[in-house]
Amino acid sequence: MAEERRLALRELIERPADVAEVLDALSSEQATDLIHWLFLRHAAAEPLGEMDPDDSAELVVQLDRKEASEILSRMDPDDAVDLLLELPEDVQGELLSRLSRSDAKVLSDLLAYPPDSAGGLMTPEIVPLPLSITVEQAIARLRRLIEDAEPVHYAYAVDDRGHLQGVLSLRDMALASPSSNLKDLVIRDAISVPVDADAEDVARIFDKYDYSALPVVDDAQVLLGVITFDDVIDVIRAEATEDIYGLAGVPSEEAVDSSWSRSLRLRLPWLYVRLFTAMAAAVVVGLFEATIAKIAALAVLMGIIAGQGGSAGMQTVTIITRGMALGELDRVKGWRLLVKETLLGIANGILIGATVGAVAYLWKGEFLLGLAVFLAMTLNMVIAGACGVAIPLIVRRLGKDPALVSGIFLTTVTDVLGFGLMFVIAIWLLPGV
Amino acid sequence: MAEERRLALRELIERPADVAEVLDALSSEQATDLIHWLFLRHAAAEPLGEMDPDDSAELVVQLDRKEASEILSRMDPDDAVDLLLELPEDVQGELLSRLSRSDAKVLSDLLAYPPDSAGGLMTPEIVPLPLSITVEQAIARLRRLIEDAEPVHYAYAVDDRGHLQGVLSLRDMALASPSSNLKDLVIRDAISVPVDADAEDVARIFDKYDYSALPVVDDAQVLLGVITFDDVIDVIRAEATEDIYGLAGVPSEEAVDSSWSRSLRLRLPWLYVRLFTAMAAAVVVGLFEATIAKIAALAVLMGIIAGQGGSAGMQTVTIITRGMALGELDRVKGWRLLVKETLLGIANGILIGATVGAVAYLWKGEFLLGLAVFLAMTLNMVIAGACGVAIPLIVRRLGKDPALVSGIFLTTVTDVLGFGLMFVIAIWLLPGV
Numbered sequence: 001m002a003e004e005r006r007l008a009l010r011e012l013i014e015r016p017a018d019v020a021e022v023l024d025a026l027s028s029e030q031a032t033d034l035i036h037w038l039f040l041r042h043a044a045a046e047p048l049g050e051m052d053p054d055d056s057a058e059l060v061v062q063l064d065r066k067e068a069s070e071i072l073s074r075m076d077p078d079d080a081v082d083l084l085l086e087l088p089e090d091v092q093g094e095l096l097s098r099l100s101r102s103d104a105k106v107l108s109d110l111l112a113y114p115p116d117s118a119g120g121l122m123t124p125e126i127v128p129l130p131l132s133i134t135v136e137q138a139i140a141r142l143r144r145l146i147e148d149a150e151p152v153h154y155a156y157a158v159d160d161r162g163h164l165q166g167v168l169s170l171r172d173m174a175l176a177s178p179s180s181n182l183k184d185l186v187i188r189d190a191i192s193v194p195v196d197a198d199a200e201d202v203a204r205i206f207d208k209y210d211y212s213a214l215p216v217v218d219d220a221q222v223l224l225g226v227i228t229f230d231d232v233i234d235v236i237r238a239e240a241t242e243d244i245y246g247l248a249g250v251p252s253e254e255a256v257d258s259s260w261s262r263s264l265r266l267r268l269p270w271l272y273v274r275l276f277t278a279m280a281a282a283v284v285v286g287l288f289e290a291t292i293a294k295i296a297a298l299a300v301l302m303g304i305i306a307g308q309g310g311s312a313g314m315q316t317v318t319i320i321t322r323g324m325a326l327g328e329l330d331r332v333k334g335w336r337l338l339v340k341e342t343l344l345g346i347a348n349g350i351l352i353g354a355t356v357g358a359v360a361y362l363w364k365g366e367f368l369l370g371l372a373v374f375l376a377m378t379l380n381m382v383i384a385g386a387c388g389v390a391i392p393l394i395v396r397r398l399g400k401d402p403a404l405v406s407g408i409f410l411t412t413v414t415d416v417l418g419f420g421l422m423f424v425i426a427i428w429l430l431p432g433v
Numbered sequence: 434m435a436e437e438r439r440l441a442l443r444e445l446i447e448r449p450a451d452v453a454e455v456l457d458a459l460s461s462e463q464a465t466d467l468i469h470w471l472f473l474r475h476a477a478a479e480p481l482g483e484m485d486p487d488d489s490a491e492l493v494v495q496l497d498r499k500e501a502s503e504i505l506s507r508m509d510p511d512d513a514v515d516l517l518l519e520l521p522e523d524v525q526g527e528l529l530s531r532l533s534r535s536d537a538k539v540l541s542d543l544l545a546y547p548p549d550s551a552g553g554l555m556t557p558e559i560v561p562l563p564l565s566i567t568v569e570q571a572i573a574r575l576r577r578l579i580e581d582a583e584p585v586h587y588a589y590a591v592d593d594r595g596h597l598q599g600v601l602s603l604r605d606m607a608l609a610s611p612s613s614n615l616k617d618l619v620i621r622d623a624i625s626v627p628v629d630a631d632a633e634d635v636a637r638i639f640d641k642y643d644y645s646a647l648p649v650v651d652d653a654q655v656l657l658g659v660i661t662f663d664d665v666i667d668v669i670r671a672e673a674t675e676d677i678y679g680l681a682g683v684p685s686e687e688a689v690d691s692s693w694s695r696s697l698r699l700r701l702p703w704l705y706v707r708l709f710t711a712m713a714a715a716v717v718v719g720l721f722e723a724t725i726a727k728i729a730a731l732a733v734l735m736g737i738i739a740g741q742g743g744s745a746g747m748q749t750v751t752i753i754t755r756g757m758a759l760g761e762l763d764r765v766k767g768w769r770l771l772v773k774e775t776l777l778g779i780a781n782g783i784l785i786g787a788t789v790g791a792v793a794y795l796w797k798g799e800f801l802l803g804l805a806v807f808l809a810m811t812l813n814m815v816i817a818g819a820c821g822v823a824i825p826l827i828v829r830r831l832g833k834d835p836a837l838v839s840g841i842f843l844t845t846v847t848d849v850l851g852f853g854l855m856f857v858i859a860i861w862l863l864p865g866v
Contacts, residue, residue, distance in 0.1 A: 014622070015642070017641045017642050017643070021641075050641075050643075139607055139608060142607075142608060143608045146604075146608070152604060153586045153603075153604055153645065170586075170603060170604040170607045170608075171579075171585060171586055171603040171604070171607070173607045174572055174575075174603045174604070174606045174607035175572060175575060175576045175579070175603075189447070206666065207663075207666050207667075207670065208450045208454075208483075209448070209450050210450070210483075210661075210663035212586065212645040212662060228643075229645060229662045229663075229666070230640075230643035230662075232666070233639065233640050233662070233665070233666065233669065234640075236666065236669055236670060236673075237640065237669060237673075237759065240669075240670075240673030240676075240677070241755055241759070243673075243677060244673070244676060244677050244680065244751060244755055245751060245752075245755070247677065247680060247681060247751075248680060248747045248748055248750075248751035249744060249747075249748060250748045250751050250752055254752060255752075255756070255761065256752060256753070256755075256756030256761045256762055256765050256770070257761070257765050260773040260774075260776050260777050260780075263773070263777055264777055264780050264781065267745070267748050267777070267781070268781060268784065270744075270748070271741065271744060271745055271748075271781060271785055272785070272788075274740070274741065274744045275737070275741055275785060275788065275789065278736065278737045278740045278741065279737065279792065281736065282733050282734070282736060282737055285732065285733045285736065286730075286733050286796075289729040289730065289733065290729075292725060292729040292732050292733075293726055293729045296722040296723075296725040296726045296729075296732070297719075297722065299718065299725050299729070299732035299735075300715050300718045300719050300722065300725075301715070302732075302736075303711065303714065303715060303718065303735075303736055303739070303848075303852075304708070304711045304712065304715055306736070307707070307711045307848075308704065308707065308708060308711065311682060311703075311704060311707045312700070312704055314681045314682070315681055315682060315683045315700050315703075315704075317681075318677060318678060318680075318681035318683050319678075319683055319687060319688075319689060320689070322674055322677050322678070322689075323688065323689030326670065326674070328688065328689045328690070329689055332689050332690050337689070340693040340696070341693075343693050344693050344696055344697055344700070347693075347697050348697065348700070348701060348704060351701065352704055352705070352708060355705075355708065356708065359712065363719075415736075415740075419736075
């Protein structure tokens with residue numbers, strides 16, 4: 001191998017995230033070859049830990065089991081667990097059985113935590129320190145126990161039964177005199193995270209306090225592990241993707257590179273749900289077939305009324321559900337939002353309604369038709385605003401994710417009412433209908 | 434003041450993020466009182482830096498200018514700039530003029546960078562170190578220059594003209610022997626960010642490499658500042674909010690606690706855009722008024738065809754635009770996506786089309802009506818899939834944000850085609866239309 005290429009490869013190995021990207025781009029055969037090459041250089045664990053677990057799992061199943069289990073034992077335990085969770089159960093079991101007893105215990109303990117909890121995010125690799133020692137002693141201990149590549153910036157003080165007593169910043173230790181005592185450096189009222197905390201709540205704590213790592217404790221305040229900001233960035237991204245997909249009816253398992261048959265299986269159920277609600281709205285329209293036959297213009301206008309109601313309502317749903325996801329909603333009372341969005345619905349409805357009503361009047365020269373359109377539009381927008389607040393609040397109260405289902409309920413309401421109101425008001429107002 | 438209350442307050446002061454939350458919840462008068470109280474205890478700068486800049490700006494305009502400028506000088510420069518940007522221009526100028534010349538220069542230099550660039554995110558407060566000194570000398574220098582509260586975990590090595598030479602981890606310094614040389618600890622091929630890099634690209638670099646801070650350099654590799662992960666978490670959140678809002682037609686300036694009149698001004702323009710496109714679709718329907726008067730059932734069915742096309746197309750748009758935001762799209766070729774989504778459109782279209790066609794047939798007992806519905810639905814879904822890929826790709830090529838405008842183009846296509854196809858096919862197939 002030429003010297004230049006060797007250097008390029010060495011540099012590549014030093015940046016696992018770049019290797020992960022290369023592995024992503026290669027065919028599965030080339031990728032497993034590269035992993036084998038990296039494995040011989042003790043450099044396969046980190047890039048696999050950087051990949052999406054479902055992508056790395058696809059590669060790992062094709063490796064020799066012995067090689068795979070050795071790689072697994074060198075991975076950060078939290079990454080190893082994410083990978084294990086994506087493997088078929090028999091492969092998972094076989095790999096775990098090949099690990100040393102202590103490695104296997106660490107991983108199976110972690111596997112017991114739900115992936116979207118603090119326990120599922122944390123790594124148990126921590127160096128606990130007693131408060132009775134000096135900075136110099138602490139540094140000697142850390143030097144022995146921290147691996148080179150780990151970007152650890154904090155250590156944790158525990159008592160002899162493992163209870164968290166405070167946080168120690170390695171930066172503070174670097175700057176302190178070696179003979180000073182840890183108990184003078186420790187931050188005692190440190191923020192910690194309960195092991196069963198929801199991943200999204202953990203993300204909000206990181207976002208609020210700007211720490212790069214937080215300790216995880218059980219009910220008795222025993223230190224179990226640590227969560228670092230990079231895991232949290234993944235949670236924040238995944239959470240946003242889930243909310244964006246939810247509003248558009250895309251299952252959160254899908255990605256740009258899903259196969260088309262998988263995409264079909266994932267998306268079709270939602271299209272059928274949507275079809276079912278559209279048919280409910282169509283049944284309403286069907287009730288007024290005779291009216292449509294008489295005034296075909298109503299068929300032209302009803303779509304606008306339903307559509308605008310849906311658009312305005314989705315604006316509200318989006319703001320409410322995003323506010324919930326960002327934890328901003330707790331600052332604002334539910335009934336205040338209801339009042340605000342209803343007011344907005346009245347104002348939007350009058351303005352948009354007047355426009356469409358005027359167009360309808362100019363088109364057909366019939367004042368009462370314009371008036372009917374105006375009334376139907378205004379009413380639908382007011383109801384859309386109120387439902388845009390009420391539906392996510394009710395969905396959340398029922399313990400479901402508001403971003404996932406509020407949209408479909410909202411558009412069903414605005415479709416059915418958009419069509420229904422148009423016809424009922426038209427029959428009431430217009431002569432000869 | 435009782436001892437207990439004093440302790441509670443002292444603990445509060447130690448967590449600026451909690452104080453920020455309290456300030457958010459108070460009335461504006463109470464909040465400015467609390468800021469004044471904190472100011473006297475040198476503790477007002479940090480909580481204001483933790484708040485949303487538009488919220489903190491509302492409080493700062495009400496403060497005495499002298500007090501405000503002193504608080505500003507104690508804030509982290511990047512937070513101070515975010516705050517200044519939200520102030521009326523005269524207040525901004527007055528506050529800057531009251532700062533010391535060096536503080537004012539730091540802030541006005543930062544103000545020159547676009548807020549959504551690396552320069553807008555970075556703080557210029559760095560301690561540059563020469564590589565010629567020992568760890569002990571470096572630590573002495575850091576001890577002098579780093580403020581107590583700053584969670585700095587890295588220092589940066591520069592040559593005598595300020596060019597970045599590498600990154601030094603304070604953790605490595607803590608663990609190294611005091612007499613070792615910095616040049617043995619430095620990470621030379623460190624990742625750095627150009628000062629004009631887009632904030633979203635910076636976020637992707639953090640996400641990929643998992644560093645808690647990255648140095649910012651100019652074209653000549655001169656070190657200008659540092660970006661920390663907490664700024665990036667804000668970027669990721671804001672970016673996701675913008676995309677979510679974009680898909681639903683909500684301006685990104687809006688939040689849950691915007692006043693209703695502001696919300697009206699923000700949302701109404703989009704509703705009018707949506708109305709305009711809905712009217713374009715209505716014009717298509719209007720062309721077929723005579724057909725509707727003959728077969729009112731078509732009016733019932735056309736909404737379903739347009740709606741399902743819109744739903745399927747929005748699934749595609751959402752996946753493509755989210756893939757773009759996450760940087761995943763570069764892994765997959767555009768024409769491959771076009772093929773995939775068109776195939777999906779055919780499969781979805783045939784399945785959903787057959788269902789709706791069957792319902793139409795059962796409803797009216799007319800085979801040709803069912804066939805027309807089937808054909809219109811399938812065609813609309815295929816076109817929706819293809820447009821769902823093509824529109825975001827074209828929008829991005831034109832240099833606009835695909836998440837913001839793709840949805841409105843897509844639904845216009847699916848509405849117009851959903852209505853148009855239904856009628857054209859019906860006139861062609863059905864007898865006596």
